[in-house]
Structures are given as structure tokens and as C-alpha cells.
Amino acid sequence: MIPNTKLSCRNVWKLYGANAQEFLSRNPAPSGDDIRQAGIIGAVRDARIDIAEGEIFIIMGLSGSGKSTLVRCLSRLIEPTGGQVLFDGVDLLTASEQELIEIRRHKMGMVFQHFALLPHLTVLQNVMFPLTVQAAPRAEAEAKAREVVELVGLKGREDYYPRELSGGQQQRVGIARSLVTEPDLWFLDEPFSALDPLIRREMQDEFMRLQARLHKTIVFITHDFEEAVRLADRIAIMKDGEIIQVATPEELVLNPATDYVAEFTRHIPRSKVLTVGGIMTPGTQAEGVPVPAAARVSEVAEQIIAADAPRPVCDANGRIVGSIGRTAVARVLFGAGEAA
Amino acid sequence: MKAHLTRQAPVAWGLVLATILLGWFGRDLAKALDARWLVKVPSSWDIPFNTYISAAMAWLMEEAAVGPVSFTDATRAIAWLIEQPYELALNLLARGFLFDPGPEPQVLLPAASWIAVTAAVIALGHYCRSWGLAALVGACFAYLAVFGQWDSAMVTLASVVIAVPIGAGGGLLAGIWAYRHPLGERILSPILDLMQTIPIFAYLVPILFMFGFGPVSALVATIIYATPPMIRITIMALKAVDPEILDFGRMAGTTRRQLMWRVLVPSASQSLMVGVNQVIMLTLNMVIIASMIGAGGLGFDVLAALRRLDIGAGFEAGIAIVVLAIAVDRLSQAFAERMGQVRHTAPGSWAARNKRTVLVLCLLAATWVLGRFSPLLLDYPQSQTITTGAFWNDTVKYLNVNYFDAFEAVKVFFLQWFLLPIKKTLLGIPWPWAIAMLTLLGWRAGGWKLAALCGAMSALIAVSGLWAKAMVTVYLCGASVILATLIGVPLGVLAALNRRAGIAINLLIDTLQTLPSFVYLIPVVMLFRVGDFTAMIAIVLYALAPAVRYAAHGVRSVSGELIEAGLVSGCTKWQLLRLVRLPMALPEILLGINQTIMLALSMLVITALVGTRDLGQEVYIALTKADTGRGLVAGLAIAFIAIIADRLVNAGARGARIRFGLES
Ligand SMILES: Nc1ncnc2c1ncn2[C@@H]1O[C@H](COP(=O)(O)OP(=O)(O)O)[C@@H](O)[C@H]1O
Numbered sequence A: 001m002i003p004n005t006k007l008s009c010r011n012v013w014k015l016y017g018a019n020a021q022e023f024l025s026r027n028p029a030p031s032g033d034d035i036r037q038a039g040i041i042g043a044v045r046d047a048r049i050d051i052a053e054g055e056i057f058i059i060m061g062l063s064g065s066g067k068s069t070l071v072r073c074l075s076r077l078i079e080p081t082g083g084q085v086l087f088d089g090v091d092l093l094t095a096s097e098q099e100l101i102e103i104r105r106h107k108m109g110m111v112f113q114h115f116a117l118l119p120h121l122t123v124l125q126n127v128m129f130p131l132t133v134q135a136a137p138r139a140e141a142e143a144k145a146r147e148v149v150e151l152v153g154l155k156g157r158e159d160y161y162p163r164e165l166s167g168g169q170q171q172r173v174g175i176a177r178s179l180v181t182e183p184d185l186w187f188l189d190e191p192f193s194a195l196d197p198l199i200r201r202e203m204q205d206e207f208m209r210l211q212a213r214l215h216k217t218i219v220f221i222t223h224d225f226e227e228a229v230r231l232a233d234r235i236a237i238m239k240d241g242e243i244i245q246v247a248t249p250e251e252l253v254l255n256p257a258t259d260y261v262a263e264f265t266r267h268i269p270r271s272k273v274l275t276v277g278g279i280m281t282p283g284t285q286a287e288g289v290p291v292p293a294a295a296r297v298s299e300v301a302e303q304i305i306a307a308d309a310p311r312p313v314c315d316a317n318g319r320i321v322g323s324i325g326r327t328a329v330a331r332v333l334f335g336a337g338e339a340a
Numbered sequence B: 001m002k003a004h005l006t007r008q009a010p011v012a013w014g015l016v017l018a019t020i021l022l023g024w025f026g027r028d029l030a031k032a033l034d035a036r037w038l039v040k041v042p043s044s045w046d047i048p049f050n051t052y053i054s055a056a057m058a059w060l061m062e063e064a065a066v067g068p069v070s071f072t073d074a075t076r077a078i079a080w081l082i083e084q085p086y087e088l089a090l091n092l093l094a095r096g097f098l099f100d101p102g103p104e105p106q107v108l109l110p111a112a113s114w115i116a117v118t119a120a121v122i123a124l125g126h127y128c129r130s131w132g133l134a135a136l137v138g139a140c141f142a143y144l145a146v147f148g149q150w151d152s153a154m155v156t157l158a159s160v161v162i163a164v165p166i167g168a169g170g171g172l173l174a175g176i177w178a179y180r181h182p183l184g185e186r187i188l189s190p191i192l193d194l195m196q197t198i199p200i201f202a203y204l205v206p207i208l209f210m211f212g213f214g215p216v217s218a219l220v221a222t223i224i225y226a227t228p229p230m231i232r233i234t235i236m237a238l239k240a241v242d243p244e245i246l247d248f249g250r251m252a253g254t255t256r257r258q259l260m261w262r263v264l265v266p267s268a269s270q271s272l273m274v275g276v277n278q279v280i281m282l283t284l285n286m287v288i289i290a291s292m293i294g295a296g297g298l299g300f301d302v303l304a305a306l307r308r309l310d311i312g313a314g315f316e317a318g319i320a321i322v323v324l325a326i327a328v329d330r331l332s333q334a335f336a337e338r339m340g341q342v343r344h345t346a347p348g349s350w351a352a353r354n355k356r357t358v359l360v361l362c363l364l365a366a367t368w369v370l371g372r373f374s375p376l377l378l379d380y381p382q383s384q385t386i387t388t389g390a391f392w393n394d395t396v397k398y399l400n401v402n403y404f405d406a407f408e409a410v411k412v413f414f415l416q417w418f419l420l421p422i423k424k425t426l427l428g429i430p431w432p433w434a435i436a437m438l439t440l441l442g443w444r445a446g447g448w449k450l451a452a453l454c455g456a457m458s459a460l461i462a463v464s465g466l467w468a469k470a471m472v473t474v475y476l477c478g479a480s481v482i483l484a485t486l487i488g489v490p491l492g493v494l495a496a497l498n499r500r501a502g503i504a505i506n507l508l509i510d511t512l513q514t515l516p517s518f519v520y521l522i523p524v525v526m527l528f529r530v531g532d533f534t535a536m537i538a539i540v541l542y543a544l545a546p547a548v549r550y551a552a553h554g555v556r557s558v559s560g561e562l563i564e565a566g567l568v569s570g571c572t573k574w575q576l577l578r579l580v581r582l583p584m585a586l587p588e589i590l591l592g593i594n595q596t597i598m599l600a601l602s603m604l605v606i607t608a609l610v611g612t613r614d615l616g617q618e619v620y621i622a623l624t625k626a627d628t629g630r631g632l633v634a635g636l637a638i639a640f641i642a643i644i645a646d647r648l649v650n651a652g653a654r655g656a657r658i659r660f661g662l663e664s
């Protein structure tokens, strides 16, 4: 387990079908074939993940791969068929209904693909809703709601109804609503998938801006690998209910666990994934202004190519850890992939 | 029907032919064999169900009790609960608040003035949609005042005002219960299915017995009749709420109650309002039937006029019901729409935000105060009312004097060549043969379970001593359904294929459906007087709508690919219709016919008013005599006929769908 784990799940299964529970207790580790033969759908199979505090953890997979089911098991919107979900060390699956309500009221927020706004409430009332059901004092709740509405850039639209807003704006309301209770853990189920590409970009930037301020622990779902690469600290790739690899975007590109993963990474420009640290030559010889090791190659490519000599690379503390030259960058930009 | 159910084998046709021949010559055959029991169930075989039931009901009313609470206490409590709001509404709208410890009741406060009530509906129309709607409903209410129907209309409105919230609210709660608990749905759904097939009067008599003759009975019957669609729609609407919204509600940490009332119900409100509209329409439809067990108002006026054969008065009251129905229907639809689309609330105090309410309340108070000096402000002056009764009477007289022969010729033609042959055949079929054929049909269509159901139910009818009346019922409904199908299905097909015709036909059907059932009866009685032919026309008009609607829907929803496939193989338009569209639409058409049968059966008690000799008449007589056993047995016999027809047609439709691969 990684240090300061916020949320972790162990051997979580979700099987749909008659007698799924009994099936799993008879055979605690069924293979895909076993499940199919029993006429059962394995929506989530043996999921194990640990999510660190403050991390953006992305679950990536094609539609139908079980992402929504998994995230709903993590929040116990769906009762897993088996396994454990530990949130701050407490097993969610044994929590009583009352405890669960308390946890959801104060510690979890969720954003939905199709916004899930209540049509009969205004923007402000929608955002206030989670506080209203807790019977929070009205004035306080309203002040808090106005604050988050402003945070997501919707100031002035408080009295609009959802149908009077564009998709992007509606999702901003969804985001504001999920943040109003100041949750520690933030679930986002394909929050930008229903939006047009341009708006999607804008919302991704907005999301990064918010996260830089709020430092939530985030479980973010997407079927778009580019989006995942842009936002993720780590990515879990799912296929047919199974998690096949959990890694940083860079590791995924450099060491795909299976051909399936490799297929995903193939069409992503490497320069946007690989960091300077990943392709530098270790050592401390180079002269000049250092480039940070954490920078993506695409961000610094131009200045490195423009320079005559290799540039030094520094880590987060400013220590020189290596150097990087034109050839390495050019290989990433134009090469077939084996950049390391 | 038989042809669709059995696989068109020669045997099936043989049996159909044998049945018809047996029916036609049944009586002669029985006479020749000296076996009258073949066509008439011997009365010594009758099981006196009605005595048993009467005894059971008597026990229920006199002795049944759970602990110290007797059954009558329970019914009295229910009656009291319903009576309180009803009295209030009635006092406000029609009677005035009385103070009566003494022989001379004193009016404390008169009923709301006609001006105030009309202003209120105009305000409501404006609130719900526009000045256009306000003008329409205002005109409707003004009509009621000017044409002298105000008092009765207000009595009717009072029961609508009470029955609708109880029906809609109760339906909502029952629907929520069924949504929450799978057990609830398992209990409710067969009851709802049954309620849909059982005609109203099967429960009129027991209600009359439990609650006595009066408005409470009428309200109870109305509520029972109008609630089931609300329950169904509630269950459906809640299930249709976007699962993401449900997930959101749970993630926000709502309790179960908050989830239901703050998330699910508001999200489903648009569909729920459709249910409320249904409740309103069914309630209005029930007013005349309910007047048989004590609802006053317009329904009672129509009923009384029909009994007297006072066509003019009946027609006036009938039109008044239509006018009221139109006003209430349009208002409720607009209200539903408005509830669906939220609007911004204007800022300001309560009075500033509710100008219309304030205005209406002021008007009400003003008319009450000023009414003491000028009664004109309270009641529309009698001397200024216009009556159209004489006009209608004259019209009928004129038509009858001048076109008597034409009407008579039509009537005689139908009777001689359509109605009477069917009647003779059905009454002539030996009952053991009929039961055997029904059982066989049930077996072919739906296996041994359906066979057992058909056999048992028809046998029960036979031994209850009502076989002949049941056959008259089957004959009357059957003839009407055949005619309604012959008219309705082509209309539906036309509506589906031709846009312009579609609009016109839709309008016609919408109008027919907004009219309360018995309104059809009045003009027909005017022209053809009482009898089977009159009853048949009224039933056809009432039951036509589903035949048209389902046929149109069925033809429209034939898949486009199939049509293209037909076109590519060189079908002419006519061949396309005959070979592709109609066969594929057959399951839908059958379901429409099924609905038509159900509506036809529920019209029976009304047609009893024009002197038919069927089970409807039996119920009607039992109602007037308050004979529970007799009424219940006849009601159940109608219910049995309805259930047999419903199950057989449904099984046939399912069979057709399976054959076309639309269902597995
Ligand atoms: N209630 C259910 N009953 C049966 N199968 C389900 C149910 N919910 C989801 N599934 C199946 O589980 C799989 C994963 O679904 P989901 O988690 O929604 O995928 P994703 O969100 O990745 O698109 C799908 O194959 C889906 O058909």
C-alpha cells in the first residue's frame, strides 16, 4: 500500500445475474470463462486500487468496460458482490445506512456525465441542495453556495434554471454542487464526455485550475485517453471489468502491460506524455539554464532544439540530475516510439 | 377472432361453422330432441349465489368486526372522512353555509357568487397559460350560468374538486409504495389489471350497500374508478427517472424520504401531471353513473331526463356536462404543462406575487357583502336564463315528423340484417357447446390455464341463472364491437397513411373521448327512441376511439425497412397495405379491439337506461332496489365476460407478435 492512502479497494467484484452472490462464494476467484459459462455478467472483476490523498486517479476504458460500475462500488451506490472498500481506513461496505448518509453528506462529492441537475430548481437551489438536505442554516448555506457558484465562474446566473444553460454551464453547476459540502473525495464519472471538444478542453483547464486550489482526492472516469493523459497523476486501464494496468501516463507509454494498452497509447503524441526526466541522459555535465525534469517534452521541445548544446535538467529541488539534447527530443517528436 | 387464434386449420373453420349452425337451429333442434335444457339452463340447476352473497353482505354489515371495531364503524369512518371536505366544497360552491338547529335553516353565508367563481376560473386560465385559455374557460362557465345549469354544475364541480385530489393523492401514494417495495408492486399489479377489466357497476352495488345511497357512495365509486391509472403512471414515472438523478440524490446524502419527495417526485412531475389529468377525465366520466347511487348535479339531471324521456332537458344537461368537461380538461392540461416548466418567481411580497388570487378573493368578499343588497350578484337571475329544451324538443319533433321513414328504414335494416341474426344465433347455441368451445379456444390460445379459466367462468355464468342475459350482453357488445372495428380500423389506417385525414380523424376522436359516456345516448335516443339499435350506436360511438388509435399506431410503427423491402419487391400501394402493413400491425389492432371490448362492456349499465335486456339492466334494477346479491352476481357475470374476452384477445395478440418475431 502506498503512504497516506485515502481510498483503497481490495478484490472488489460486481457480478450481475441470478445467484451471483452464491456463485462468488462458491468460487472466490472465478476466471472470465467461468463467469461467462455461469451466464453471469462480470461488470467489475477483482478490482484492487489504492488512491493516495490529493491524487488525480483516472479510470480509463472503453464504454461498457465497467468504469461506472467500479466508481459506484467505491461510493457504494452499487452494492459490490464481494470485496472491501476502505475509505480513510474504514470499511464502507459494513457501514450502516445512517453512517453512509453521514459520509456522503460530508466527505464525498460526485459529478455525473449528464449533469443530473434537478430540473425544478434554479442554479443556486441546485448548488444548495446538498446543504438543504442536511438542514444546514439557510443563510449560511446560501452564502456557501454563492461562493462555489462564483468559483466555477457562474456568478450572475444564480437564478437561471438548468434548461436555460448550455451543456458546459450545466456541468459547471454540477461541479459547484459537488463541491459545496467541501468533500475530501471527489468522484467524476465522465464529466466532460457529453460536451463538445472545444468546451471540453476549456473545462479540463478549469478543472486543473480548481484542483490546484482545492487539492482534493479525485477519482475521474473517462473513455478518452488524451483527456486521461492530460489530467492524470495515475491511470487505471479497464477492459471487460478487469483493471489491466495502473501506472503514470509516462509508464503506460513506455511499458504497456499488454498489447491492448499499447494500442491505446499508440495514437497519443509521445511528446505530450513523456517528461524530460524520462528521456534525459543522467549525469551533470551540461551548461546553461536548466529545464525541469517534470516538464512534458512538448512544453520544452522548442527551446531545446533551438539551443546549440544539451541543456541541464533539474529536479523539483533545483538539483541538476542530467542533461537533454536535440537528438533525444527529436526522437520523441518524430520517432516511432522506442524513445527511451 | 377465432380465425386468428386457431391456426386457420380446416378443423377450426369446421368448428366455427358448426357453432353458427347450432346457434341458428339450436332452438328447433332442442324442440325436436325434446331437450329444452340444451338452450336454457334448467332453473333447478341454478346455484342461488345472490342469496349467499346477500347473506354474506348482511353478516358483513351487521356482525363482522375486528376486535371492538365493527365493519360498519370502518365504513362510517371512511364516509365521515370523505364527507367533511365534500360538505365544505358543496357549501362553498352550491349550497351556502347553513346554520340549522331548528326547522328553519338559516343561511350564514351564501354559496360563492357565480361572478366570483367565473372570475376564479378565468384567473386560473390566465395563470396556467394565456388570455386565450382564460377566455375559453370563462365562456364555458358563463354558458353554465346563462343557460340555467349553474346550480347543478356546481354540485358536480364540488364532487370533482373532492374526488380528484383524493384519487390523485391516493394514487401517488400507492404508486410510491409499489415503487419502493417489490412486494407492493406484486400485490398491486394484478389488482390494477383486474380493475381495468372489471366494469364499474360490478362494484357499484357493494359500495351502495356499504355506504348507503348518497354523495359519499358516489364519491367512493368515482375514486375507485379514477385512481388506478394514477397508480400505474406513478410507478412508471418514478421508474423512468434518470438513474443519474437517483445516484445524485443518494450521493447528496438524502434520507429515503428526502430522496422520494425532494428528488424523485419533482423530477417525475411532468409525467405525474398526465396521471392527474387522467384522474380528472375519468372523474367527469363517472358523474352520470355515480348519479345512479346518489350523486346529484348534472349527472342526476341527465339521468332523470332520460328516465322521463324528456329529451330537451337531458340534452341541456348533457351539453352542460360537455362544457364543464372541456373547461376542466383544458385547465388541467394547461396546469400540467405549467407545472412541468418552472418559471422565475417575481420578487415582492406574497400579495404582489399573487395578484390574481388577491383579486379573486376581493371579488368573492365584495359579492358576498354587496349580494345582501343585490341578489343578482350572487345568483344569476332566473328570468335571464335561456332554455334550449323546447328548441331540442321541437327539433326532434321536426326530424321525426319529416324524416321518420328514413330513420326507421335504417333502424329496421340494421335490426333485421345485423342485430337480430346475431342475437338469434347467440341465444340458440346450446350452453354446453358454448362452454366447450370457449374452453377449447382458451386451450389453443393460452394453454391449459387459460382453458380452465374460460371453462370455469362460463360455467359459473351458466349456473348463476344468467345465461340468457349474458348472451344478450355478448350479442349487444359483440355487434357493437364488430361495427366499431369495421369503422374504426379503416379510419385508423387512413389516419396513419394520410396526414390531412389524420389530423381530422384525431380531432374527431379527441372530441369523442372528452365527452362523458352517456352524452352519446341523448341524440341517439332523440332520433331512434329506446331499443337495442340505439344502445348499439351509443356503444359504438363510445368505444370507437381505441380501435382507431391502436390501428393508426400499429400501422405507423411498422418498420421502415419492411416497407422499403416491400417497395423494392414491386408492391403496389394496395399490396403494401394488405401484405405488409396490416399483417404487421395486427397485434396492435387486436389490442385496440380488446380496449374497444372493455369500453363497450363498461357502457352497458348506461344503455340499460334505454331498455336493453341484458346484464346491464340486471345491475340497474338491482341498484334501484338496492339488492346487493343480485347486483353483485350480475356485475361479476359482466366481469367474467370481460376477463374471458380480455385474456383471449391478449393471448391472440401475443401469439401474433411471436409469429412475427416481435416478441419471444
Ligand atoms: N444493472 C445491470 N444489470 C446487468 N448488467 C449491467 C448492469 N449495469 C451494468 N451492467 C453491465 O456491466 C458492464 C459495465 O457497465 P458500466 O459500468 O456502465 O460501463 P462503463 O461505465 O465503462 O461504460 C456493461 O457490460 C453493462 O452491460
Ligand SMILES: [Mg+2]
Pocket: A067, A068, A069, A190
Ligand atoms: Mg459509464
